[in-house]
Amino acid sequence: MNKIVETMYANDLFSQWLGIRILEDGKGISKLQMTVRPEMVNGFGVTHGAITFALADSALAFASNAHGRKSMSIETSINHLKPVMTGDILTATTEETSLGHKLGVYHIRVTRGEDLVATFKGIVYRKEEHWPK
Amino acid sequence: MNKIVETMYANDLFSQWLGIRILEDGKGISKLQMTVRPEMVNGFGVTHGAITFALADSALAFASNAHGRKSMSIETSINHLKPVMTGDILTATTEETSLGHKLGVYHIRVTRGEDLVATFKGIVYRKEEHWPK
Amino acid sequence: MNKIVETMYANDLFSQWLGIRILEDGKGISKLQMTVRPEMVNGFGVTHGAITFALADSALAFASNAHGRKSMSIETSINHLKPVMTGDILTATTEETSLGHKLGVYHIRVTRGEDLVATFKGIVYRKEEHWPK
């Protein structure tokens, strides 16, 4: 496991609350999974949009920071394509679309089995500051 | 309190987990508040981006559904402007920028006292289906 | 050539002004190309962001309308990754990420040779109204 991702995850209490499991990690790479629990629903009884967002946002943080430069989200957006229900297993898979000196662009697909349930885009600003070795 | 928002909030277990307090509600109107807790941090020890997103996303759902038509998020985006820390009190205030027959556009400001910590944009699709009276 | 795209392009005076060439078309498919001219620059002497946007936006319109249902842009966004200069040949290639009854989501890559110069996302609302046969 990538050392930076390991450190981040150990401190990331909200990702732990979500029950996120790290399937893949590395520089520009992140594949995360979680199972939706009853306390994650919104006022319609379907999964709150912020839960799906959270999974993708953690994937963004892990993939972009794994390069060793502190990376902060500038803009993130999500499109919900299908309703997600309690018990569903969600997988977020990250594509590093572009990595420049200052900026990185990522597209993340959130799937439930074969179904694409959401697409997420994230732009990060890469600070000069490095993660400690 | 708006009946629809009351019903939504009663079912919205994730908003309850967040500790959201409804300061204002109504058709196209929503002002929500929450206090950030220790379990809401990310791998940097600052508040996970999805927490701020969640507050704004709930505000979007309450404001848009209060009109009486079921409204689903099509696209939501957030820009984080300042780091948010445990103990911070966040307030989300909704502006209904545009309300058409099929679509609504909302801009939400998330503040901590006088500080603007995030801006959020949400577009909803308004179904024909009405909330029960 | 798809009949709808043919009709659209014949009426689309701005795409004609841009000098757009249709390399591929079809249901959910669009690959367009153009060459940047001197009158398309911004105040920095590089290509105005709206030119790259325009190419991708036309690709969105052709790909989504080719299904035969009138499709209107709800939200479009672009990320400029590399500066584009006069004389550059730009190609926009469309991916139909999701096609539902009411909504379609598209991701478009704008390239110059091997270089990715911009990514574009478009969400369309699909009207009931059909294009005339």
Place this chain on the structure above:
Amino acid sequence: MNKIVETMYANDLFSQWLGIRILEDGKGISKLQMTVRPEMVNGFGVTHGAITFALADSALAFASNAHGRKSMSIETSINHLKPVMTGDILTATTEETSLGHKLGVYHIRVTRGEDLVATFKGIVYRKEEHWPK
């Protein structure tokens, strides 16, 4: 007139082609106007989305660069709310939502008289490089 905006506009051949008139300028401020011409329509005979985008994108460039630091668009998005027709007079009015050391966030409203026809959001990256005095 702000010297930087004056220089930018003098070089901005596409804004000139659009017929953009500068009503207000200054640090973080930009109010632009244009009249839609017949060659600006799309395949539906309504104004191409990129025209409205272009007006707002120029407003973003003028408002953000007027501070004296070179500012480049990272992410821009537009929501079209009402169709725009040939002959319409469009006005883009800029709000500087946030200005940090590295990043600026802007919201721009595009109106036709009293009607809001589009909303635009822009995030810029502020380079260290200054405009020449």
